[in-house]
Amino acid sequence: MSEGQHNRLAATPSLEAGDSLWQACVEQLAQDLPEQQFNTWIKPLTAQVTEDFSRVTLFVANRFKLDWVRAQYAGRIAAVLEKLYGQPVQLELAITPRENVVRAYPAPAVAANVPVAEAAEPEEEPGGGTFKTRLNTALTFDSLVEGTANRMARAAAMHVAGTPGHLYNPLFIYGGVGLGKTHLVHAVGNRLLADKPQSKVLYIHAEQFVSDVVKAYQRKTFDEFKERYHSLDLLLIDDVQFFANKDRTQEEFFNAFEALLAKKSHIVMTSDTYPKGLADIHERLVSRFDSGLTVAIEPPELEMRVAILINKARAEGTEMPEEVAFFVAKNVRSNVRELEGALRKILAYSRFNQKEISIMLAREALRDLLSIQNRQISVENIQKTVADYYKIKVADMYSKKRPASIARPRQIAMYLAKELTQKSLPEIGELFGGRDHTTVLHAVRKISAERQNVTELNQQLHVLEQTLKG
Numbered sequence: 483m484s485e486g487q488h489n490r491l492a493a494t495p496s497l498e499a500g501d502s503l504w505q506a507c508v509e510q511l512a513q514d515l516p517e518q519q520f521n522t523w524i525k526p527l528t529a530q531v532t533e534d535f536s537r538v539t540l541f542v543a544n545r546f547k548l549d550w551v552r553a554q555y556a557g558r559i560a561a562v563l564e565k566l567y568g569q570p571v572q573l574e575l576a577i578t579p580r581e582n583v584v585r586a587y588p589a590p591a592v593a594a595n596v597p598v599a600e601a602a603e604p605e606e607e608p609g610g611g612t613f614k615t616r617l618n619t620a621l622t623f624d625s626l627v628e629g630t631a632n633r634m635a636r637a638a639a640m641h642v643a644g645t646p647g648h649l650y651n652p653l654f655i656y657g658g659v660g661l662g663k664t665h666l667v668h669a670v671g672n673r674l675l676a677d678k679p680q681s682k683v684l685y686i687h688a689e690q691f692v693s694d695v696v697k698a699y700q701r702k703t704f705d706e707f708k709e710r711y712h713s714l715d716l717l718l719i720d721d722v723q724f725f726a727n728k729d730r731t732q733e734e735f736f737n738a739f740e741a742l743l744a745k746k747s748h749i750v751m752t753s754d755t756y757p758k759g760l761a762d763i764h765e766r767l768v769s770r771f772d773s774g775l776t777v778a779i780e781p782p783e784l785e786m787r788v789a790i791l792i793n794k795a796r797a798e799g800t801e802m803p804e805e806v807a808f809f810v811a812k813n814v815r816s817n818v819r820e821l822e823g824a825l826r827k828i829l830a831y832s833r834f835n836q837k838e839i840s841i842m843l844a845r846e847a848l849r850d851l852l853s854i855q856n857r858q859i860s861v862e863n864i865q866k867t868v869a870d871y872y873k874i875k876v877a878d879m880y881s882k883k884r885p886a887s888i889a890r891p892r893q894i895a896m897y898l899a900k901e902l903t904q905k906s907l908p909e910i911g912e913l914f915g916g917r918d919h920t921t922v923l924h925a926v927r928k929i930s931a932e933r934q935n936v937t938e939l940n941q942q943l944h945v946l947e948q949t950l951k952g
């Protein structure tokens with residue numbers, strides 16, 4: 483919308499103008515989004531715009547859709563509205579009031595555009611009728627950072643979401659705690675439902691499956707149990723190592739497994755270990771687990787950890803400087819859940835103290851965590867950190883290669899080794915591929931002199947030192 487149009491809208495606020503603002507937004511989204519997504523999620527929305535355009539309320543049919551639109555589209559819609567209107571527009575989502583809800587709450591404080599219908603339970607979720615998917619709509623492919631550690635698992639999962647029932651059935655994803663297995667399986671379900679809302683998708687933790695089996699026994703409701711599980715299009719089952727020693731559950735899972743595969747429904751499983759590493763699970767089940775595609779998720783590498791931190795901070799509305807993300811990622815290595823914990827501490831610390839996020843602030847916020855690590859600075863550590871930072875291979879620290887892109891980081895690492903460890907020049911030379919002590923001395927003098935004059939180098943060294951000192 484042009485400036486002129488914006489002024490016209492603002493000058494004559496009316497319901498009609500509000501409608502046309504929303505209409506313009508819809509038209510823009512129709513151009514931006516794939517047709518199927520637009521038809522499924524945007525087209526059914528109805529909008530109410532306040533007279534001064536400051537607030538737009540979108541009505542959706544049920545809570546599932548509300549969560550989904552909020553997680554997937556609210557940011558984009560708000561941005562389009564802001565662009566069209568020329569200033570930020572407050573966006574709200576609400577469940578469409580139903581006749582019976584209005585009657586059930588005869589005189590609620592239903593402000594024109596803030597319906598109480600939020601109190602209404604959703605009637606149905608995508609996935610058919612009253613079927614509960616148990617999916618967390620925030621866990622999508624879009625919010626899952628890709629890196630070497632999860633590339634293959636993510637690609638396989640995306641393939642399954644796009645064409646379930648074909649290749650990689652079952653898809654077995656394994657890896658250590660907090661590495662994103664649960665996130666990935668939810669992403670498969672969410673993607674399939676976004677594309678084909680009628681699909682029957684169920685996410686279930688293995689322990690819940692065990693409990694469903696027990697309940698079905700106690701209540702003699704096995705027919706319902708079977709009807710429920712065997713009719714799915716996609717079964718996402720988390721942490722199957724919990725089936726260990728549960729014979730009855732294993733048998734029921736085996737039946738469900740066979741039934742689903744026979745009708746070309748897809749099964750995605752996760753576990754803390756690869757199928758043959760599972761203890762106390764029947765061989766016939768283990769071999770079924772391994773009969774499709776088995777992929778690992780590894781702990782995220784440094785670059786991926788940095789990207790995750792920056793992304794998650796952004797999702798919280800904060801820009802985390804790269805050097806701070808690098809510092810945190812270097813010090814929190816175990817898994818993504820811990821990275822999230824560290825990020826939460828830093829954000830809280832920054833808000834509470836009203837201070838900008840910096841390495842110093844991160845160090846304070848994570849003081850306890852860092853002191854536990856109590857790391858000794860070693861030459862190996864310096865080599866690895868410097869190699870990561872300048873994106874060269876650690877092996878280049880010891881190699882004879884001489885291009886500046888390698889020789890310079892190597893000199894920087896030698897300088898830091900002299901600064902931060904007790905090692906002598908000959909010892910350092912030895913650790914850098916058997917180099918002469920005069921080579922080390924040359925590097926130390928060169929970098930230290932340059933540091934005095936070149937601000938950029940001084941900053942880089944500062945970041946490296948902070949990171950190493952943890």
Ligand SMILES: Nc1ncnc2c1ncn2[C@@H]1O[C@H](COP(=O)(O)OP(=O)(O)OP(=O)(O)O)[C@@H](O)[C@H]1O
Pocket residue numbers: 621625626627628632657658659660661662663664665666790818819822
């Ligand atoms: N690559 C990633 N990008 C963004 N967030 C991620 C990524 N990997 C994991 N996470 C986040 O880290 C947290 C832990 O991930 P998740 O719960 O999926 O791990 P898990 O492997 O299932 O662990 P567990 O075995 O303990 O259940 C979640 O909040 C998840 O969203």
